[in-house]
Amino acid sequence: MARWEGGARERLQAAALKRFAEQGFEGTTVAEIAATAGLTERTFFRHFADKREVLFFGHDAFQRSFTDPIEAADGTEDPMSIVANALESATVQRLPDERRPWSRARQAVIEGDPGLQERELLKLSLLAVAISRALQAHGINATAATLAAESGVAVFRVAFAMWIADGEERSSLECLHLAFAELQA
Amino acid sequence: MARWEGGARERLQAAALKRFAEQGFEGTTVAEIAATAGLTERTFFRHFADKREVLFFGHDAFQRSFTDPIEAADGTEDPMSIVANALESATVQRLPDERRPWSRARQAVIEGDPGLQERELLKLSLLAVAISRALQAHGINATAATLAAESGVAVFRVAFAMWIADGEERSSLECLHLAFAELQA
DNA sequence: ACGCTGATGTCAGCGACTGTCATCAGGGTT
DNA sequence: AACCCTGATGACAGTCGCTGACATCAGCGT
Numbered sequence: 001m002a003r004w005e006g007g008a009r010e011r012l013q014a015a016a017l018k019r020f021a022e023q024g025f026e027g028t029t030v031a032e033i034a035a036t037a038g039l040t041e042r043t044f045f046r047h048f049a050d051k052r053e054v055l056f057f058g059h060d061a062f063q064r065s066f067t068d069p070i071e072a073a074d075g076t077e078d079p080m081s082i083v084a085n086a087l088e089s090a091t092v093q094r095l096p097d098e099r100r101p102w103s104r105a106r107q108a109v110i111e112g113d114p115g116l117q118e119r120e121l122l123k124l125s126l127l128a129v130a131i132s133r134a135l136q137a138h139g140i141n142a143t144a145a146t147l148a149a150e151s152g153v154a155v156f157r158v159a160f161a162m163w164i165a166d167g168e169e170r171s172s173l174e175c176l177h178l179a180f181a182e183l184q185a
Numbered sequence: 186m187a188r189w190e191g192g193a194r195e196r197l198q199a200a201a202l203k204r205f206a207e208q209g210f211e212g213t214t215v216a217e218i219a220a221t222a223g224l225t226e227r228t229f230f231r232h233f234a235d236k237r238e239v240l241f242f243g244h245d246a247f248q249r250s251f252t253d254p255i256e257a258a259d260g261t262e263d264p265m266s267i268v269a270n271a272l273e274s275a276t277v278q279r280l281p282d283e284r285r286p287w288s289r290a291r292q293a294v295i296e297g298d299p300g301l302q303e304r305e306l307l308k309l310s311l312l313a314v315a316i317s318r319a320l321q322a323h324g325i326n327a328t329a330a331t332l333a334a335e336s337g338v339a340v341f342r343v344a345f346a347m348w349i350a351d352g353e354e355r356s357s358l359e360c361l362h363l364a365f366a367e368l369q370a
Numbered sequence: 371a372c373g374c375t376g377a378t379g380t381c382a383g384c385g386a387c388t389g390t391c392a393t394c395a396g397g398g399t400t
Numbered sequence: 401a402a403c404c405c406t407g408a409t410g411a412c413a414g415t416c417g418c419t420g421a422c423a424t425c426a427g428c429g430t
Binding site for chain 2: 408409410411412
């Protein structure tokens with residue numbers, strides 16, 4: 001596959017983030033993004049289901065960074081520590097320091113548009129559902145699994161917000177541990 | 186206000202729900218809805234910010250049925266019992282038995298369209314934020330308030346789902362109590 | 371040289387949504 | 401009763417997100 005593909009998708013993603021940062025999400029047309037990437041509007045929609053999705057592409061892989069460690073866990077632990085381990089693994093894997101500037105730019109765009117916030121809520125909700133399902137595959141009952149999953153996602157949100165805060169320099173893993181500490185209350 | 190307003194908004198809402206139930210959300214154009222209500226597409230968008238919003242109109246009032254009882258509570262109780270009382274009050278007020286068929290029809294439409302589910306998540310998230318803020322006005326700290334608010338919304342979702350389930354005949358208040366019992370696990 | 375395949379371009383079109391101006395019903399004013 | 405004023409609606413044009421259909425074109429294997 002990808003025979004002479006010059007990374008069209010990546011170019012579109014970069015072009016979109018750049019334009020959104022400069023002109024805002026609503027102020028940018030898909031045609032502009034495509035032109036910036038040297039492509040056509042039609043091609044944009046072949047790579048992304050809709051205009052918002054360009055900022056959320058890779059969610060499947062992102063989700064798997066959480067669910068894979070859960071699948072690999074031995075079923076003897078309690079739900080919350082399985083989730084804690086999965087969060088650590090996913091955080092280390094998906095939020096390395098080099099990625100922080102990119103995450104900041106992306107999040108600034110999302111917070112500037114209600115439609116994007118809506119989409120983000122959806123993705124987080126899907127993540128919680130996926131984690132819950134992965135836990136249930138270990139024989140954990142639905143309510144306990146969902147509770148652990150929702151709590152885990154809540155912790156992750158806090159950690160992520162901390163990680164991309166202005167001036168923050170601690171690693172994502174440190175932020176995660178701090179967020180966990182905050183949950184004890 | 187509303188000088189010769191023949192209930193345009195209500196007619197639009199009724200027309201929309203009817204059409205959505207018959208043809209699905211995507212399969213219905215705004216022009217159709219407006220025509221069914223004897224109005225114009227342009228008038229639809231003067232009453233509702235977008236096509237989805239016609240199914241979520243009144244969210245402000247809905248939200249206030251939760252936050253008003255919280256504001257009225259004396260600050261001596263613990264967060265979770267304040268929330269519990271607010272849920273009871275809102276449930277009784279907003280989910281009377283007569284409204285059940287309407288709620289069922291509306292929910293069936295929402296579950297048939299991803300875009301509408303996205304919007305519903307947003308509204309529930311806004312509700313949780315509003316409840317959390319109302320609790321914080323009583324001097325409850327942010328994390329405890331948010332935790333109680335999210336838990337409360339979770340309980341409400343379970344209760345609502347139970348209430349509109351096929352063949353269910355118990356009142357919304359009974360469903361709420363059952364949902365609360367389920368949370369103890 | 372030939373065809374096959376998959377990514378892209380082109381074009382036409384629908385539907386959501388908006389800005390703008392005209393219209394029109396009712397209420398208050400003189 | 402003639403007057404304007406206000407606010408809801410209609411009419412219209414236009415932008416943009418998004419899709420279907422068909423053409424094109426680069427590389428790969430035969």
